[in-house]
Amino acid sequence: xxxVTQTPKFQVLKTGQSMTLQCAQDMNHEYMSWYRQDPGMGxxxxxxxxxxxxxxxxxVPNGYNVSRSTTEDFPLRLLSAAPxxxxxxxxxxxxxxxxxxQYFGPGTRLLVL
Amino acid sequence: xxKTTQPISMDSYEGQEVNITCSHNNIATNxxxxxxxxxxxxxxxxxxxxxxxxxxxxxxxxxxxxxxxSSTLSLPRVSLSDTxxxxxxxxxxxxxxxxxxxxxxxxxxxxxEL
Numbered sequence: 678x679x680x681v682t683q684t685p686k687f688q689v690l691k692t693g694q695s696m697t698l699q700c701a702q703d704m705n706h707e708y709m710s711w712y713r714q715d716p717g718m719g720x721x722x723x724x725x726x727x728x729x730x731x732x733x734x735x736x737v738p739n740g741y742n743v744s745r746s747t748t749e750d751f752p753l754r755l756l757s758a759a760p761x762x763x764x765x766x767x768x769x770x771x772x773x774x775x776x777x778x779q780y781f782g783p784g785t786r787l788l789v790l
Numbered sequence: 791x792x793k794t795t796q797p798i799s800m801d802s803y804e805g806q807e808v809n810i811t812c813s814h815n816n817i818a819t820n821x822x823x824x825x826x827x828x829x830x831x832x833x834x835x836x837x838x839x840x841x842x843x844x845x846x847x848x849x850x851x852x853x854x855x856x857x858x859x860s861s862t863l864s865l866p867r868v869s870l871s872d873t874x875x876x877x878x879x880x881x882x883x884x885x886x887x888x889x890x891x892x893x894x895x896x897x898x899x900x901x902x903e904l
Contacts, residue, residue, distance in 0.1 A: 778824070
């Protein structure tokens with residue numbers, strides 16, 4: 678099993694550009710989530726999904742969109758990138774609820790100029 | 791969602807036992823306590839999980855008193871490679887919707903020196 682994979686590893690964007698961060702898992706997990714981590718801070722929940730077709734907002738959802746058309750994939754879209762979105766983004770999955778062991782991807786480092 | 795409080799940082803030396811305590815006064819009956827470890831430029835990694843009393847695995851021990859309002863992660867004989875950020879999380883195992891969202895605090899930065 679590859680676990681949780683994320684692409685790209687690193688990306689530079691200009692303000693106003695859009696992009697999609699990809700996340701995929703091969704563990705047949707129902708629960709997936711996106712976090713952002715800023716320097717010296719913990720992880721903050723952006724959006725999460727409890728199954729295909731079901732998504733909800735986390736702590737810092739503004740500026741981000743998600744969809745969950747399959748169990749395996751949970752892409753995160755930035756519609757109009759802003760410098761404040763410069764961060765490291767982690768995707769995670771678990772078999773059921775939020776307290777279950779979360780498996781994290783390697784992260785995507787995003788720089789918005 | 792139960793809020794957690796941990797020390798911001800801790801220092802130790804190789805070979806010592808390190809205990810990191812987390813306070814979670816508002817823990818709910820169905821909440822479990824989970825600890826994660828994060829190295830720089832990596833995603834967090836599961837260390838240990840428990841509900842009450844003591845849990846031990848090959849990496850750490852978790853002590854939870856009867857009132858469950860706190861928990862202590864114990865790392866025996868730490869080495870330089872244990873330098874990382876440690877997060878304490880409290881949440882139910884089954885998603886119940888609404889506020890049951892897993893959130894991380896700032897964690898405890900453990901620094902191990904020679």
